[in-house]
Amino acid sequence: DQQVKQNSPSLSVQEGRISILNCDYTNSMFDYFLWYKKYPAEGPTFLISISSIKDKNEDGRFTVFLNKSAKHLSLHIVPSQPGDSAVYFCAASGTQGGSEKLVFGKGTKLTVNP
Amino acid sequence: DTGVSQDPRHKITKRGQNVTFRCDPISEHNRLYWYRQTLGQGPEFLTYFQNEAQLEKSRLLSDRFSAERPKGSFSTLEIQRTEQGDSAMYLCASSLARGRWTEAFFGQGTRLTVV
Numbered sequence: 001d002q003q004v005k006q007n008s009p010s011l012s013v014q015e016g017r018i019s020i021l022n023c024d025y026t027n028s029m030f031d032y033f034l035w036y037k038k039y040p041a042e043g044p045t046f047l048i049s050i051s052s053i054k055d056k057n058e059d060g061r062f063t064v065f066l067n068k069s070a071k072h073l074s075l076h077i078v079p080s081q082p083g084d085s086a087v088y089f090c091a092a093s094g095t096q097g098g099s100e101k102l103v104f105g106k107g108t109k110l111t112v113n114p
Numbered sequence: 115d116t117g118v119s120q121d122p123r124h125k126i127t128k129r130g131q132n133v134t135f136r137c138d139p140i141s142e143h144n145r146l147y148w149y150r151q152t153l154g155q156g157p158e159f160l161t162y163f164q165n166e167a168q169l170e171k172s173r174l175l176s177d178r179f180s181a182e183r184p185k186g187s188f189s190t191l192e193i194q195r196t197e198q199g200d201s202a203m204y205l206c207a208s209s210l211a212r213g214r215w216t217e218a219f220f221g222q223g224t225r226l227t228v229v
Contacts (some may be wrong), residue, residue, distance in 0.1 A: 004156075006156075031215075032215045034217055034218075036220075041222075041225075042222050042223070043118070043120075043205050043207075043220035043221050043222045043223045044157065044205070044220045045220070046217045046218070046219055046220075049215070049217050051215050089156050089157070091156075100145065100162060100164075100169070100170070100211075101147070101159040101162060101170060101172075102147075102149075102157075102159065102218060103159070104149075104156030104157045104158070105156050106154065106155055106156050107155075107156055
């Protein structure tokens with residue numbers, strides 16, 4: 001049972017345009033959401049997070065939006081740069097339930113073309 | 115470099131052998147996690163520690179797997195009688211528990227190949 005779903009395995013955008021990566025979750029106990037970026041042969045790198053008390057969090061070129069009623073979040077990267085090419089993982093945790101583990105989606109491979 | 119450190123980076127072992135991986139978390143972090151990642155999948159939770167206490171274990175962690183964090187600092191993950199299905203990237207992460215929400219920082223992983 002996939003509690004965190006990233007339905008697009010890949011996404012290709014042009015440099016300078018916006019990249020939008022989507023993530024859906026099913027567990028209503030999740031209250032903290034994170035995005036990680038992963039290059040081949042490296043561990044995931046933390047990018048940005050959002051708690052359930054917010055609907056938007058911004059950090060430079062990266063913005064995460066949370067729609068709790070739809071159980072949906074998205075990561076916007078603008079403008080996209082070739083160095084953003086990587087696999088992006090959405091993760092969620094449910095601290096209210098007492099579990100500190102992160103549940104990850106399967107990832108979306110982003111390719112930013114020069 | 116004060117990030118999460120994992121050793122070794124790569125391990126090739128024969129089926130049936132035991133292997134042990136080490137993780138050194140960021141020094142002030144009190145939580146330490148182990149995850150496993152296979153091709154095309156996201157990281158899957160295995161277990162986590164708060165200080166030296168192992169607080170949660172996934173059912174993925176069969177009795178061939180054991181993890182320790184004896185002094186609340188570094189951690190080891192041992193796999194006994196390895197099987198080909200154990201081939202994966204083993205990731206360690208750490209975080210500082212403060213308040214309700216905290217991000218975890220990952221090491222570069224140990225890639226295990228069982229032949």
